[in-house]
Amino acid sequence: MRKISLDRLDALFAAISKAYTLYIPTDTKAGAKFEKWHGEERLSDALNTVRSPKDFFFPQTENLMDFKVEGKNIEVIDTRSECGDFAVFGVRACDVKSFDILDRVFLSDPVDSYYKNRREHGVIISLACTKPAETCFCHTFGIDAASPEGDVVCHKTEDALYMEARSEKGEKLMSAVSDITEDADSAAVDAQKKLIEDRLAKLPLAELSADAFGDGKTSEFFNAPEWSELSEACLGCGTCTFVCPTCQCYDIKDFNTGHGVKRFRCWDSCMYSDFTKMSAGQPRLTQLERFRQRFMHKLVYYPTNNDGLFSCVGCGRCVAKCPIHMNIVKVMKKLGGSKNG
Amino acid sequence: MQEIKREVLVNKAKELLSDGTVDRVLGWKRGEFDYDVTPGVFRSAEELDSGFVWGDFCGANFSKYLVKETAKGEGRVLVFLKPCDTYSFNQLLTEHRFDREKVYALGVPCNGMLDISRIKESAEGIVSVCEEDGKVTADTLYDGKKTFDRDALLPDRCSNCKSKKHVAYDELLGSDGEVLDSGRFDEVEKLEKMTADERFAFWQGELSRCIRCNACRDVCPACTCEKCVFDNPDSGVENKAAADSFEEKMFHIIRAFHVAGRCTDCGECSRVCPQHIPLHLLNRKFIKDIDEFYGEYQAGAEVGSRAPVVNYTTDDIEPSQAVERGEQNA
Numbered sequence: 203m204r205k206i207s208l209d210r211l212d213a214l215f216a217a218i219s220k221a222y223t224l225y226i227p228t229d230t231k232a233g234a235k236f237e238k239w240h241g242e243e244r245l246s247d248a249l250n251t252v253r254s255p256k257d258f259f260f261p262q263t264e265n266l267m268d269f270k271v272e273g274k275n276i277e278v279i280d281t282r283s284e285c286g287d288f289a290v291f292g293v294r295a296c297d298v299k300s301f302d303i304l305d306r307v308f309l310s311d312p313v314d315s316y317y318k319n320r321r322e323h324g325v326i327i328s329l330a331c332t333k334p335a336e337t338c339f340c341h342t343f344g345i346d347a348a349s350p351e352g353d354v355v356c357h358k359t360e361d362a363l364y365m366e367a368r369s370e371k372g373e374k375l376m377s378a379v380s381d382i383t384e385d386a387d388s389a390a391v392d393a394q395k396k397l398i399e400d401r402l403a404k405l406p407l408a409e410l411s412a413d414a415f416g417d418g419k420t421s422e423f424f425n426a427p428e429w430s431e432l433s434e435a436c437l438g439c440g441t442c443t444f445v446c447p448t449c450q451c452y453d454i455k456d457f458n459t460g461h462g463v464k465r466f467r468c469w470d471s472c473m474y475s476d477f478t479k480m481s482a483g484q485p486r487l488t489q490l491e492r493f494r495q496r497f498m499h500k501l502v503y504y505p506t507n508n509d510g511l512f513s514c515v516g517c518g519r520c521v522a523k524c525p526i527h528m529n530i531v532k533v534m535k536k537l538g539g540s541k542n543g
Numbered sequence: 544m545q546e547i548k549r550e551v552l553v554n555k556a557k558e559l560l561s562d563g564t565v566d567r568v569l570g571w572k573r574g575e576f577d578y579d580v581t582p583g584v585f586r587s588a589e590e591l592d593s594g595f596v597w598g599d600f601c602g603a604n605f606s607k608y609l610v611k612e613t614a615k616g617e618g619r620v621l622v623f624l625k626p627c628d629t630y631s632f633n634q635l636l637t638e639h640r641f642d643r644e645k646v647y648a649l650g651v652p653c654n655g656m657l658d659i660s661r662i663k664e665s666a667e668g669i670v671s672v673c674e675e676d677g678k679v680t681a682d683t684l685y686d687g688k689k690t691f692d693r694d695a696l697l698p699d700r701c702s703n704c705k706s707k708k709h710v711a712y713d714e715l716l717g718s719d720g721e722v723l724d725s726g727r728f729d730e731v732e733k734l735e736k737m738t739a740d741e742r743f744a745f746w747q748g749e750l751s752r753c754i755r756c757n758a759c760r761d762v763c764p765a766c767t768c769e770k771c772v773f774d775n776p777d778s779g780v781e782n783k784a785a786a787d788s789f790e791e792k793m794f795h796i797i798r799a800f801h802v803a804g805r806c807t808d809c810g811e812c813s814r815v816c817p818q819h820i821p822l823h824l825l826n827r828k829f830i831k832d833i834d835e836f837y838g839e840y841q842a843g844a845e846v847g848s849r850a851p852v853v854n855y856t857t858d859d860i861e862p863s864q865a866v867e868r869g870e871q872n873a
């Protein structure tokens with residue numbers, strides 16, 4: 203384990219930036235956001251960013267290919283380019299876990315080469331959460347905010363940042379900062395983990411359980427009468443899906459440039475009336491069906507297809523951002539049986 | 544703190560349910576925390592007792608919910624309307640969006656609704672929020688209790704409240720207020736005084752944060768089209784996400800034009816925006832221009848009024864004058 207004093211964070215960021223494009227969470231008028239580090243940017247103290255770091259691997263919009271049309275000829279232009287090495291600093295345990303969930307979608311056959319390219323070049327530097335929020339419930343899904351996963355795992359104490367490599371990529375990054383970091387024993391980190399564990403146990407959502415859901419529970423929940431009340435006020439806005447680190451649906455569309463076509467991909471939302479619209483129409487006609495889809499996908503369908511892994515990481519973004527304050531916590535409490543009171 | 548207590552609303556709702564005046568109640572449902580209140584329908588006294596809340600976080604405007612709710616059955620719906628909500632209510636009636644006969648409207652006075660994000664700016668881990676004598680106290684996970692001036696926690700739409708007067712109701716709980724002389728155009732004036740480049744930079748900075756979730760549109764009582772052009776794959780302008788920052792501005796400008804003269808300035812768009820984009824400033828610019836060009840006009844002040852932008856009188860401003868003024872501002 204290595205450490206660096208907090209007043210030397212700039213030196214650390216500068217050293218990382220020599221070999222990687224570095225992104226750190228910074229404060230903006232509308233909450234924290236990952237920004238490229240140029241030297242001026244300050245590390246945010248906020249618990250987490252408004253938008254999730256899935257943007258780094260699965261951006262909201264991206265050009266997939268171009269078609270150039272000349273007379274009767276259509277030329278297909280590959281717009282892909284090899285992505286450079288980049289590092290994302292300050293990713294929380296919940297968000298690190300979200301990459302696993304996305305990987306199972308984008309890296310299984312047929313592999314999504316756009317996603318894979320960025321994933322291979324990205325190094326995740328995670329940071330344990332000293333002050334989990336009242337909306338956090340990562341522990342519900344077995345995620346430990348005190349000991350995140352990641353290529354490099356960091357703990358921030360009052361005066362220092364402790365760093366430990368956990369993968370080959372992480373080792374490589376740590377070797378780039380070996381000159382400015384020093385060896386450290388784990389005492390300070392152990393104490394901090396203990397502090398975080400205590401805090402996690404006191405969170406208002408500490409008792410929330412997902413045990414009622416998971417693999418094979420489709421018929422138990424699909425026709426539950428509670429969906430009607432849960433979904434009654436949903437605006438169908440899709441805010442929950444866009445801020446969610448694990449929502450992975452997209453649409454592919456063509457943009458007519460006048461002398462060709464730009465084929466792009468953009469995030470889509472199961473909450474939208476035109477989601478997966480086909481010639482026969484939208485398969486889910488009511489907001490109840492769309493709303494149910496989002497939560498069944500997180501709590502039942504995804505685990506059914508992925509060895510029981512839930513596709514919610516309990517980051518609490520939808521809890522904080524839904525304009526009508528309906529969210530997965532309320533769904534789990536309503537449907538989750540006696541376990542959730 | 545709100546002038547009328549929760550019990551008054553609950554008792555009134557129970558009375559109207561039991562005497563058959565209404566068969567369901569649109570109200571605010573209790574959440575996990577003090578601030579995460581959800582709009583919903585109550586059908587019985589028991590449901591009201593256990594889940595109904597009324598307080599400083601009941602900002603949601605129910606007028607738009609009436610469009611769908613009244614279409615669901617024959618019975619009447621009880622709705623609670625704050626003063627600003629009554630303007631949206633009237634505007635929707637003007638546009639024939641719901642059947643007035645199917646609604647029983649109870650006016651409730653409003654002392655301004657709090658914006659939880661203002662508390663979250665300076666306090667982490669909010670466990671509870673309570674209020675006494677104009678002071679709001681948040682109990683937090685890490686910094687104990689934090690106290691705020693109530694006024695500092697009001698969103699712009701409440702600190703610059705345009706009216707405490709209810710312009711529509713069947714019955715009023717408590718006393719009615721007056722149309723207020725608010726400072727709601729002050730920010731717009733600041734923008735008007737900027738150079739065109741400064742103004743462009745301002746809006747680019749704000750709108751570039753937009754994630755195109757469409758929450759602003761979906762909550763807007765003036766946006767009740769059955770199929771929005773931006774959701775219609777056949778419209779040619781449908782987009783689920785911005786292809787570039789130009790499209791982003793298109794969405795907002797088209798929307799602002801579409802609601803011009805119909806936007807009552809209820810402020811719901813800015814309230815729901817997850818990216819804190821001050822959308823109300825776009826709408827207020829239109830309102831201010833309409834006031835200046837055609838004389839003061841408040842959408843929703845009365846049912847059936849014709850907005851100046853869809854009306855014609857011989858006193859109307861000449862288009863050339865508007866163009867000239869625009870050029871001066873550029």
Ligand code: SF4
Nearest residue numbers: 436437439440442524
């Ligand atoms: S659950 Fe909330 S955020 Fe999600 S679509 Fe419905 S209203 Fe929007």
Ligand code: SF4
Nearest residue numbers: 446514515517518520
């Ligand atoms: S569903 Fe909500 S809490 Fe779960 S990962 Fe998505 S945004 Fe986070």
Ligand code: SF4
Nearest residue numbers: 295296331334338340
């Ligand atoms: S959900 Fe857990 S990992 Fe994520 S920010 Fe909260 S405490 Fe940290």
Ligand code: SF4
Nearest residue numbers: 753754756757759816
């Ligand atoms: S609510 Fe905000 S982020 Fe969402 S579309 Fe409207 S302006 Fe954009």
